[in-house]
Amino acid sequence: MFLQLIVSGISIGSIYALVALAMVIIYKTSEVPNFAQGEMAMLSTFVAFMLLASFGQPFVISFAGALVFAVVLGVFLEFVFLRRAKDPNVLSLILITLGFEMMIYGVASWKWGAEQQSFPFPVSDFDIVNLGPAVVSYLNIVTLLVTLFLMFILFLFFRYTKVGIAMKATQQNMLAARINGIRANRILSITWGMSSLIGAVAGMMLAPIATLDPNLMLDPLLKGFASAVLGGMTTLVGSALGGYILGIIETLFGGYISLQFKSIVAFLIIVLVLCFKPSGLFAKHYVRRV
Amino acid sequence: MKKNNLAVVLACAMILSFVIIEPAWAVRGVTDTEIRIGQWGPQTGPAALWGAVARGSGLYFKLINEEGGIHGRKIKYFIRDDAYQPPKTKAIAKELVEDKEVFAFASGVGTATGMAVRDYLEKNRVPWIGPAAGSVHWCYPPEEAPYLFGTYPLYCDEAFLLVNYAIDKLGKKKIAFFYQNDDYGKVGLIGAQIALERRGMEFAATVSAEPLDTDLSSHCMKLKAAKPDVVIMWVLPKHGAIMLGTAMKLGFKPLWMTTSTLSDYQPMYKISKGLFKDVVFATFGELLDSPHPLMVKYHEAQKRLEPKERWGIFYYAGILFIEPMVEAFKRCGRDLTVDTFIKAMESIKDFQGIGPKMSFGPNKRQGSRSFFIARCTEGGGAEKLTGWMTSDVDPYEVKKRLEQ
Numbered sequence: 001m002f003l004q005l006i007v008s009g010i011s012i013g014s015i016y017a018l019v020a021l022a023m024v025i026i027y028k029t030s031e032v033p034n035f036a037q038g039e040m041a042m043l044s045t046f047v048a049f050m051l052l053a054s055f056g057q058p059f060v061i062s063f064a065g066a067l068v069f070a071v072v073l074g075v076f077l078e079f080v081f082l083r084r085a086k087d088p089n090v091l092s093l094i095l096i097t098l099g100f101e102m103m104i105y106g107v108a109s110w111k112w113g114a115e116q117q118s119f120p121f122p123v124s125d126f127d128i129v130n131l132g133p134a135v136v137s138y139l140n141i142v143t144l145l146v147t148l149f150l151m152f153i154l155f156l157f158f159r160y161t162k163v164g165i166a167m168k169a170t171q172q173n174m175l176a177a178r179i180n181g182i183r184a185n186r187i188l189s190i191t192w193g194m195s196s197l198i199g200a201v202a203g204m205m206l207a208p209i210a211t212l213d214p215n216l217m218l219d220p221l222l223k224g225f226a227s228a229v230l231g232g233m234t235t236l237v238g239s240a241l242g243g244y245i246l247g248i249i250e251t252l253f254g255g256y257i258s259l260q261f262k263s264i265v266a267f268l269i270i271v272l273v274l275c276f277k278p279s280g281l282f283a284k285h286y287v288r289r290v
Numbered sequence: 291m292k293k294n295n296l297a298v299v300l301a302c303a304m305i306l307s308f309v310i311i312e313p314a315w316a317v318r319g320v321t322d323t324e325i326r327i328g329q330w331g332p333q334t335g336p337a338a339l340w341g342a343v344a345r346g347s348g349l350y351f352k353l354i355n356e357e358g359g360i361h362g363r364k365i366k367y368f369i370r371d372d373a374y375q376p377p378k379t380k381a382i383a384k385e386l387v388e389d390k391e392v393f394a395f396a397s398g399v400g401t402a403t404g405m406a407v408r409d410y411l412e413k414n415r416v417p418w419i420g421p422a423a424g425s426v427h428w429c430y431p432p433e434e435a436p437y438l439f440g441t442y443p444l445y446c447d448e449a450f451l452l453v454n455y456a457i458d459k460l461g462k463k464k465i466a467f468f469y470q471n472d473d474y475g476k477v478g479l480i481g482a483q484i485a486l487e488r489r490g491m492e493f494a495a496t497v498s499a500e501p502l503d504t505d506l507s508s509h510c511m512k513l514k515a516a517k518p519d520v521v522i523m524w525v526l527p528k529h530g531a532i533m534l535g536t537a538m539k540l541g542f543k544p545l546w547m548t549t550s551t552l553s554d555y556q557p558m559y560k561i562s563k564g565l566f567k568d569v570v571f572a573t574f575g576e577l578l579d580s581p582h583p584l585m586v587k588y589h590e591a592q593k594r595l596e597p598k599e600r601w602g603i604f605y606y607a608g609i610l611f612i613e614p615m616v617e618a619f620k621r622c623g624r625d626l627t628v629d630t631f632i633k634a635m636e637s638i639k640d641f642q643g644i645g646p647k648m649s650f651g652p653n654k655r656q657g658s659r660s661f662f663i664a665r666c667t668e669g670g671g672a673e674k675l676t677g678w679m680t681s682d683v684d685p686y687e688v689k690k691r692l693e694q
Contacts, residue, residue, distance in 0.1 A: 001511055001515065004507075004511060004540070005507070005508060005511065008505065008507035008508065008511075011505075011507075012504070012507070015504075106334070109334045109335075113338070114332075114333075114334070114335075114337075114339045114341065115339055115557060115600075116339070116527060116528050116531065116557065116561045117561065118560045118561045118562075118563060125539060126535070126538050126539055126563075128539055128541075135539060135540060135541065137539050206504070209532065209535060210504050210528070210532055211528050211531050211532070213339075213528065214338075215528075218502060219502045219503065219504045220504060247505075250505075251505070251507060251508050254508030254509070255508040255511060255512070259497060259498055259499070259508065259509060259512070260471055260498060260500070262500070262503070262508065263500045263502060263503060
């Protein structure tokens with residue numbers, strides 16, 4: 001049972017890790033935790049579902065279409081709403097993201113209704129691989145690989161590309177970045193687009209297991225946020241590791257201690273981390289000079 | 291002085307206008323030509339799946355109006371979205387009673403939402419028929435809520451009947467229970483527990499889930515470790531589908547049984563990717579393709595009047611729960627007041643529409659305690675396994691255990 005709990009923890013941890021990555025990308029550039037992340041992912045997943053079910057498109061096209069939509073959605077929200085905010089401080093930007101969350105939830109409920117939908121996926125969650133006494137499904141393996149791949153790509157992107165370095169510069173000091181010729185607004189738009197894309201991947205990986213409805217990402221968003229806090233809101237690898245750690249802790253807690261209190265473990269972790277290591281387990285404590 | 295005279299004249303005119311208008315509204319929500327009825331139901335939010343109940347009632351009223359109404363009165367129906375949030379339900383009840391002046395409430399999804407307004411409706415003598423939840427809180431004791439009539443059989447009844455069926459008919463011995471950690475799940479759990487206790491048996495395992503849980507692997511492993519023959523699920527439809535998928539992955543294959551809230555077998559079959567096949571469920575209404583004349587009539591009306599709606603169990607449950615209400619309107623004739631309506635409701639005995647037989651009385655507010663059991667078949671069909679069966683679980687005992 002122990003091994004199976006660990007494997008299951010890693011499987012759900014992959015989803016938390018993707019959501020955490022998506023949140024951290026935005027946080028790294030604007031220091032805003034995007035609470036609309038979950039609903040943006042849900043909306044993109046519904047777009048993929050619509051392309052699959054209503055337009056009869058093959059999975060690859062639907063998946064790609066949803067990713068394009070996700071990028072456009074992210075850029076649109078940043079360009080149309082966030083950029084228009086006058087003298088925004090972090091709190092007002094967080095409130096705007098909460099507004100998005102409600103807006104997108106409303107739109108999805110209106111368009112697709114509340115009934116659960118079966119999300120077709122080419123990889124099965126029922127075909128399994130035996131790992132000794134534990135089993136893992138093909139879908140879990142694919143999710144894990146996709147997460148690791150995205151982590152790797154993002155790592156390279158932030159470390160070696162000009163845009164990635166510009167993103168980091170924008171987060172550290174937007175004014176100085178602008179003086180050095182970085183178009184900070186454009187950088188923010190790109191950030192939102194990328195973040196939305198990664199969220200959409202998380203949504204499309206989760207929907208085949210959890211069924212698709214407007215509430216798809218409610219729980220994963222909270223857990224993804226907790227993972228990011230646990231690993232560190234400023235580190236991509238750390239936040240993703242936070243997702244895996246949270247997934248494993250949560251599953252072990254449910255298996256051995258209490259199922260009733262399983263869902264509050266994440267929040268307990270947020271409180272503990274904020275009390276004892278506010279920057280997260282894997283992030284360097286960052287002090288800004290005034 | 292002149293101004294004072296004008297004020298007196300205006301005041302008199304106002305008082306007179308009330309006196310003139312008053313006879314038409316002698317009974318709140320009833321005029322010569324209409325009866326006003328309200329209903330809340332989640333059209334958005336996490337429970338919106340069950341919002342179909344309120345729309346199903348709407349279809350029924352449309353059909354009645356199309357047929358000329360009841361004794362010359364058409365039904366004017368007010369439907370409101372409470373998003374499954376009790377504070378919103380409260381505001382809706384107040385608005386519909388005090389502003390729209392409805393005569394009665396039809397159905398309404400949710401235990402917490404219904405309980406939030408029950409006392410208010412009772413205080414204002416507003417009849418309320420068929421809350422869409424099998425809670426033991428509605429009608430026990432009946433004198434607590436004389437204007438409330440329950441038509442959804444109780445959750446504890448269906449759990450009790452499912453356990454009886456599993457043991458007596460299928461010869462199963464080890465029963466586990468997977469439930470939602472709230473009133474809904476616990477009432478089911480207690481009903482099943484009572485059935486086991488009567489045979490000197492115990493659960494092989496009981497495992498609870500929280501409504502927001504997405505990953506049910508640890509739940510499934512706990513159930514699997516107990517090696518049950520049967521697992522009874524008392525959860526959200528979404529959790530039912532996730533549990534079936536997780537169990538399949540982990541190679542756990544007991545007989546699955548479930549509650550009427552998961553009895554919408556076509557979508558359940560679809561969202562579980564076919565794993566709902568062979569799941570045994572309790573239900574309070576005829577199956578989707580039933581040849582029952584009323585089912586045929588309602589289905590035809592749905593195709594004609596509300597073609598965009600899906601013909602599912604929760605949709606026509608909106609009709610089933612309030613059929614006795616319409617019957618009582620018919621029995622009242624033209625003399626429709628709250629008192630005559632309550633008397634007419636109390637006079638209903640062995641009334642059967644598309645649900646179980648319902649009987650009410652001066653001290654009997656819960657109309658039915660009966661379910662039948664069915665099984666989901668290949669392709670998302672269903673077959674009846676039993677006829678109507680009635681439970682004799684003591685609701686007061688269930689309430690007592692629930693409060694412990």
